[in-house]
Amino acid sequence: MAADRPRLNLLPGWAAPLLAAPAAVGLALFFLWPVGTLLARVLEPGSLTRTLRAAGIGEVLWFTLWQAVVSTLLTLVAGLAPAYVLARYRFPGRRMVLALVTVPFMLPTVVVGAAFLSLLPSSWHHTAQAVLVAHVYFNIAVVVRLVSPLWAAIPFDITAAARTLGASPSRVLRHVLLPLLRPALWSAATVVFLFTFTSYGVVRLLGGVGTTTIEVEVARRATQLGDVDGAAVLSVLQLAVLSVVVLVASSRQRRAAVALAGAEFTRRPRGRRQRVVVAGVAAVTTAVMAVPLMTMVVRSLRLDGRWTLVAWRTLGRSEFRPGVSLGVDPLASLFVSLRFAVLAMLLSATVGTLAALAIALARRHGRLLDVGLMLPLATSAVTVGLGVLITFDTPPVDWRAEWWLIPVGHALVATPFVVRALLPALRSIPSARRDAAATLGAAPWRAWWEVDVRSIARPFVGAAGLAAAVSLGEFGATTFLTRAGRETLPIAIARLLARAGEVPRAQAFALATMLMAVTALIVAVVERPLAGGVGDARGA
């Protein structure tokens, strides 16, 4: 299908490097440099063999790998039905379902994990099954969000034609839809694999003694045993495995890219069967996603078997009762979180969009940047945190306690999401459209602007929202940066969860409810442009 690949770009040779520069510089400065500094400082000749020979490491590596593979497959399967319904049909409550699917992914696992655990049967506690189920729950959003935009872009004619020619629905799925969806499926699988391979919160809360991931082991070695050296070895190992996976997956994704018109094909469900399918999938998805979230709301309102607003009433109070204070200021935390989210969104949406455009323009080097931007997701948060600590410790870069390191860290985590969300759209642009623009006399920059940049206008809004929500719920990177009085909501929640007593516990869930509401609001707002449906397609 080489002819369908984006052909020559007529932009000057320096265009792609220029677009890529902000991302490359940010990555080098805030990721490669600190991590490199840490490795150079702690790694010794014997580190590798010593660490790999430690008891139990084989099991950690094996568990990490198999649970990530199984979690990814399960999540892909579970995500297809909601992705289909949300991509193809307009129905009342569609935006709510989409928001509901997305919210758990955005919330820190330490927060939802506790509520999730209480819903599982006792015999599942501390087991691998519990980890797998939680991984599907938290990551289904990735599949839905990455697959449904592409699915919506597949014209109805294609599937209708196949049906007319006598193909059964399952044949249509296997031979028509799945091949067309492949770039998005690869993209989603890559992200889910990355997230489950590096899983921390879910494994800590829901797993048991034999279910430890590399990420958990890295944190344990660095923070409990003071073995930074061993932690660094494992961190590099994790990075190496994931780099290979991302590299392979990204080339599969490129090869699978098929040109689509960039319009959006959705409709109202017609006929009884369609209505039943849509209503059924929407209802089941809503129920499954909502129950753990509702559990958190309930827990903020129920103390010792009674319904009460005491947790909410005492939230903003400096003294819980005379002489007793919790030392947590929830409103301040909410504003800190919101401010960081906006900053991280501005940063990552700008840098990520430029990077996505650069990646689409430049072939080989684009791939390097694509994979490079995923690296922060593949690296244990402890490693980055400790690296930052020892790298930015002397003037002129004495930044280690600067407040802006936190939104920068969030942007580092959010940027690959922006890129992931935009690339499939860019790669699906038919080269004929670029040729047409050139033939009609558009100057190279103009043609690029009209064809490439405009094609990502819609996914861009979603990508930016995703970035803001990623920042709101970010926990791992934030905890390992030293902070002064700048508690984000997830950190405040974790602090409350770490105390005995029913009121702090209920307050933690009240804050979690607030976080959830803000996240849902952001997601619902950025969903707006998508709701336009076929009407918008004409303009494209």
Add this chain to the structure above:
Amino acid sequence: MWGALAGALLVPSAAGCGDESKGGTTITLVSYSSFPDGGTGINEALDEFSADTGITVRIVDAGDAGTMVTKAALTAGNPEGDVMWGVDNTLLSAATKGRIFEGDPVAVDFGDVCVNYDIAWFAERDIAPPATLDDLLAPEYADLLVVQDPAASSPGLAFLIATVAAKGKAWPQYWEALRDNGVEVAGSWDTAYFERFSGAAGGSGDKPLVVSYGTSPPAEVVFADPPRGDAPTGVAAGTCFRQVEYAGVLRGTEHADAARRLVEFMTSERFQRELPLSLFVYPIDPAVVLPEVFTRFAVVPDAPYTLDPEQIAAGREEWLEQWRRIVLD
């Protein structure tokens, strides 16, 4: 509009910075996450210290105690702050080896990690709650106890060390017996206490025994609503490990004098008396008067288990591996 927005976003929060203006010295107190940076009694005490001395104290959160010590060891000599609070005896040896302190750190507070029990559960069944480590092996307590993975949780580690201190070389046999008696292992204190333990108000578990703190019962009382006259949980006094926390001046500080004054203040009665209700630990100074809720509901064991920090540091990694093999089998 964009300018105003950018301005609002880029100005750091009032709570975050901005204490530099008074002209006095500002020093940084590095602490673990549960040390509050405002609103509690110890913060009021610190404000008084600032008013009296002109030394402003900025509190930074360096993560949990283990993370804090790892960070301090990596930055020894060029520290993130001037004073560190909260290095406990399980981590003290790492701190000493990492040469993070200027001079010796001083003990500032203590607390115990003990098995807690659900008073109502045992009362309903007319069974006496366990009191000692050996009791936990008895058949009437089979399948009732939840502990934390010592590799991942600091109370879990403290409980493992208690068994090492109590049983010496025979501790693995103790854990084999505990395993055979149906001990459950949770990944973190909060899942064990709130999701598995039946005694915590607002919790959802069904196990009446859990490893927690000696001060968990008063926390249950203080943070109940409406206020309650009795604690729902009790402490098995013969199962406790004593944690002692230290504070000290960080090596490489540019404000050594101010830092020393702060450490001194932290051992004074004014600061010490705020510790129970702010951090749920005991003041190191026995002369300090405790709040009533502590004298009534907390248990201070007469003879808690403890081990020398050097022994803990030397044995820890091997204990964890051995423990893992026992529990996984």
